[in-house]
Amino acid sequence: MTSCDLLLRRCRLLSPAPSVAVEEVEIAIADGKLVAIAPRLDYTASQELDLQGRLVSPPFVESHIHLDSAMTVGEPRWNLSGTLFEGIEIWGERKRHLSAEEIRERAIATLRQQAAQGVLFVRSHVDVSEPSLTALHALLAVREQVQDWITLQLVAFPQDGFYGSPRNVELIEEALRLGTDAVGGIPHYEFTREDGVNSVHRIFELAQKYDRLIDIHCDETDDDQSRFLEVVAACALRSGLGDRVTASHTTAFGSYNNAYATKLLGLVGRSRLNFVANPLINLTLQGRADTYPKRRGLTRVKELWQHGLNVSLGYDCIQDPWYPLGTGNMLDVAHMALHACHMTGTSEIDACYDMVTWNGAKTLHLGDRYGLEVGKPANLIALDARDRFDALGRRPVVTHVISRGRLLVETTPPVTHWHSGPSGGDRPSPSAHENLRIPQ
Numbered sequence: 001m002t003s004c005d006l007l008l009r010r011c012r013l014l015s016p017a018p019s020v021a022v023e024e025v026e027i028a029i030a031d032g033k034l035v036a037i038a039p040r041l042d043y044t045a046s047q048e049l050d051l052q053g054r055l056v057s058p059p060f061v062e063s064h065i066h067l068d069s070a071m072t073v074g075e076p077r078w079n080l081s082g083t084l085f086e087g088i089e090i091w092g093e094r095k096r097h098l099s100a101e102e103i104r105e106r107a108i109a110t111l112r113q114q115a116a117q118g119v120l121f122v123r124s125h126v127d128v129s130e131p132s133l134t135a136l137h138a139l140l141a142v143r144e145q146v147q148d149w150i151t152l153q154l155v156a157f158p159q160d161g162f163y164g165s166p167r168n169v170e171l172i173e174e175a176l177r178l179g180t181d182a183v184g185g186i187p188h189y190e191f192t193r194e195d196g197v198n199s200v201h202r203i204f205e206l207a208q209k210y211d212r213l214i215d216i217h218c219d220e221t222d223d224d225q226s227r228f229l230e231v232v233a234a235c236a237l238r239s240g241l242g243d244r245v246t247a248s249h250t251t252a253f254g255s256y257n258n259a260y261a262t263k264l265l266g267l268v269g270r271s272r273l274n275f276v277a278n279p280l281i282n283l284t285l286q287g288r289a290d291t292y293p294k295r296r297g298l299t300r301v302k303e304l305w306q307h308g309l310n311v312s313l314g315y316d317c318i319q320d321p322w323y324p325l326g327t328g329n330m331l332d333v334a335h336m337a338l339h340a341c342h343m344t345g346t347s348e349i350d351a352c353y354d355m356v357t358w359n360g361a362k363t364l365h366l367g368d369r370y371g372l373e374v375g376k377p378a379n380l381i382a383l384d385a386r387d388r389f390d391a392l393g394r395r396p397v398v399t400h401v402i403s404r405g406r407l408l409v410e411t412t413p414p415v416t417h418w419h420s421g422p423s424g425g426d427r428p429s430p431s432a433h434e435n436l437r438i439p440q
């Protein structure tokens with residue numbers, strides 16, 4: 001008999017292909033890796049866990065968040081217009097009073113909250129249009145500090161634009177020298193269209209010079225004349241950087257006329273760009289200048305997915321100047337996407353689950369570091385669900401989070417007891433939160 005560190009029994013293993021049925025298997029883990037997966041394993045283990053037929057999935061991927069501003073809502077004031085612009089103003093006031101210690105505390109508290117809900121891969125933007133780079137230094141230290149249990153990628157993001165202030169270009173390059181994983185930008189917020197186009201070219205030069213990924217806040221506006229996605233796609237195609245490039249938000253794509261949108265779909269398809277949509281935040285930030293009917297303010301998630309493009313979903317904000325709520329639960333993000341993007345067919349619901357797992361991993365360019373195949377790092381989660389559809393329908397708790405081969409977090413689902421009424425007596429009964437036991 002072979003030995004391993006951790007043996008997981010009765011796992012309903014989710015396949016990357018939604019059409020393949022979920023099958024019950026045992027999983028052996030040793031030295032932080034998946035070493036065997038089969039219906040029956042002949043292994044001895046230092047620790048065994050019976051997952052009782054729960055769904056076993058690769059971890060959730062948070063492909064777009066701002067950890068530097070997370071948990072600052074109301075500081076120094078509330079965003080009353082609800083717009084992106086007022087959010088940027090409030091953050092501009094708040095960022096004059098940042099300290100490394102409070103950023104570290106907020107970021108780690110947020111990452112713990114995410115990990116407890118099954119997120120083990122996070123891409124965070126960090127504002128580098130702030131001369132002391134306090135947030136960047138703090139988050140680079142956090143990236144190191146948490147690496148044993150969660151993977152954090154950082155994007156050098158100039159919230160005030162490349163050309164919003166004379167020092168910003170130098171600050172962005174300094175951030176790359178200090179080691180951010182990706183370079184970002186915000187072309188729709190630059191003073192002029194020309195500045196926006198120049199910033200995109202600059203981003204591609206920097207990515208090539210420092211060999212980094214690209215993730216651009218792109219066309220996050222209802223303005224149908226905001227057309228930087230075509231510039232990003234053309235650069236991705238011509239530079240050959242292709243799937244190393246991500247266009248985040250692209251909400252104006254929802255406002256373009258169909259003739260232009262059709263042309264653009266062809267171009268982005270050739271460029272192999274990744275897209276990140278943030279449905280919770282953009283549903284609330286966009287459409288603020290509309291009367292009725294009000295636009296949804298989301299990019300064309302369904303059409304991008306139908307064209308075979310990689311689309312992932314992000315929370316974007318957890319309690320900050322742009323969005324007062326937020327828990328970090330990726331099932332909430334996928335659930336909102338399937339409503340707002342009209343993705344209610346069965347394969348469409350399955351696709352929304354993939355947008356917070358496998359597709360997120362593609363956006364982050366994780367390659368062999370992600371997935372539930374033998375030889376890969378043992379990162380996985382267990383949920384009280386039968387399949388993708390059930391996970392999105394009931395959004396049950398993630399009961400087990402296994403990171404780097406070790407049990408990191410365990411959560412006991414709530415149990416509902418009826419004390420009188422139709423079921424009679426004190427018998428546990430199914431509720432939206434309760435375990436749905438899989439028939440044996």
Ligand code: 17E
Pocket residue numbers: 066084159186217220281316317322
């Ligand atoms: N900054 C930005 O430009 N857009 C956003 N949605 C957030 C920050 C959250």
Ligand code: FE2
Pocket residue numbers: 064065066125217248316
């Ligand atoms: Fe964002």
